[in-house]
Amino acid sequence: MLKGISESLNVLQRNQTVAPAPTAVSDSQPARIAPSPSISSHRLASYQKWAKVTQGQHAISANQVAEQGLLKVSQLLKKLQQPLQKSSSQTGLTESQSESAKQIQQQLIAVDISYQQQPLVDHQFNLINANRPAAKHYFQLKSVDLLGVKTRDERITVQYGDQHARAHLPAHQNSLYLAKQLTTAFKDIGIAVQAPARDSAMLSTNHQNWQQIQSGLLMSGQGQRLPAGDARTVKVVEILSWQDPKEWRFSTPQDIKQTAAKVAKTQQKVNQQIGELRSSQLNIQQQLKRAHQHQLQQGSVEHSMAKLNQLMQPTPFYSQVTSLMAQANVSRDHVSSILKD
Numbered sequence: 418m419l420k421g422i423s424e425s426l427n428v429l430q431r432n433q434t435v436a437p438a439p440t441a442v443s444d445s446q447p448a449r450i451a452p453s454p455s456i457s458s459h460r461l462a463s464y465q466k467w468a469k470v471t472q473g474q475h476a477i478s479a480n481q482v483a484e485q486g487l488l489k490v491s492q493l494l495k496k497l498q499q500p501l502q503k504s505s506s507q508t509g510l511t512e513s514q515s516e517s518a519k520q521i522q523q524q525l526i527a528v529d530i531s532y533q534q535q536p537l538v539d540h541q542f543n544l545i546n547a548n549r550p551a552a553k554h555y556f557q558l559k560s561v562d563l564l565g566v567k568t569r570d571e572r573i574t575v576q577y578g579d580q581h582a583r584a585h586l587p588a589h590q591n592s593l594y595l596a597k598q599l600t601t602a603f604k605d606i607g608i609a610v611q612a613p614a615r616d617s618a619m620l621s622t623n624h625q626n627w628q629q630i631q632s633g634l635l636m637s638g639q640g641q642r643l644p645a646g647d648a649r650t651v652k653v654v655e656i657l658s659w660q661d662p663k664e665w666r667f668s669t670p671q672d673i674k675q676t677a678a679k680v681a682k683t684q685q686k687v688n689q690q691i692g693e694l695r696s697s698q699l700n701i702q703q704q705l706k707r708a709h710q711h712q713l714q715q716g717s718v719e720h721s722m723a724k725l726n727q728l729m730q731p732t733p734f735y736s737q738v739t740s741l742m743a744q745a746n747v748s749r750d751h752v753s754s755i756l757k758d
Contacts, residue, residue, distance in 0.1 A: 479532040480698040483544060486530030487691050490542055493528075494684045497521045501677040509670045518667050525662040540624060541660035542683060544690050553609075554627040555656040556620055558634070563599060563610075563618045563642055564592035571641040574648060578629045580606035586642070592618075619656065631655065660686075 500514040510518060530538040538544055539551035563573070563586070571586045584602035586595055596618065599610040607626045611619040622630055630653060637648035657664035659679050666672035 475533075476701050477698055479537060480694050480701070482532045483530055483537040484691055484694045484698075486528065486538060487542070487687050487694070490525065490528055490538075491684065491687050491691070493521055493525050494680055494687065497525075497680055498677070498684070501673055501680065504670070504673050506670055506674075509673050510667055515667050522662050522665060522667075536624065541658060542687055542690075543660075544693070551624055552658070552660075553621040553623060554630075555658075556622075556627075556630070556653045557617045557656060558620070558636075559652040559654050561617075561636070561643060561651050564595045565642060566591065567641040569639075569641055571639045571643075573636060573638040573643055575603065575606065575608075576635040576648065577606075577626075577633075580626075580629075582606045582608075620653075 497518060500510060500518050504510045504514060536545055536551065541552045543552055545551045568588055570588050573584050573586065575582050582603050582605060584599055586598060596610045603610060607622050609621045633650040633652050635648045636643055636651045639645050660683060665676045665679060667676060
């Protein structure tokens, strides 16, 4: 909707400044230039105000959706804390407590907070905005080491969905150099490569790409790091952050203790972000209110100026003096002397 408004404004502004090219005519006929459509400045200003107000309303709606989603997350975290706090330091969770905790964990993993098909919160429950992009998904290739030093050059291919890339890995090069080569080659398919971690390349991608990558990558090579011949599916292993509920464990008392601390930290972060959303929403509402008041004041001023301009027109007085001169059949000097008296 905002995009449509912006495009309409751009068209209107172009129409005011650019006239259409005249069509070809014969020498005997004068060229006719089609009149350029115009729009009054106050209508253009109204469209701009409408776009700003609409944008503000969308921002408020997105804030409300994000707040409701995080409130739901907060409630689930509170429910998850209950069995963790009741668990025994010796035996851990009972079977029913463990089952309840895992069900809540699955609900947290499935949380999707979006507005108009745009995610507002990432998989680690962080708010997404221009200054805070969504957290990446980190993963490694199972049983494949792309950064290992080899005695022969190798060309590899990587594919997932409609994405496809090729990389050249030279012989006798260290892992840092190979990581840079892979990063350059995989940039166009949305995969970044870090330096070696856990004896293998650490790769990362955004959430949208991860939905396809998590089922595996279709890869082929020349027998150095990957088998030659037809491409085969290489499984991936996600490297989870403590903020991701998929990483939380409930098996042993030690796992439960660590998970309880992670849940508490996540709860604190979620509550803080709910406060940020409420403050931001209040700020936007105040801006819209000020803009509305300014519009009303501006309309009142314009109306008063128009009325004052009508009252100050010289034409009525001039007409009265002319009529007086005609009726009395007197000269201008005579009329001036009468007015002075």
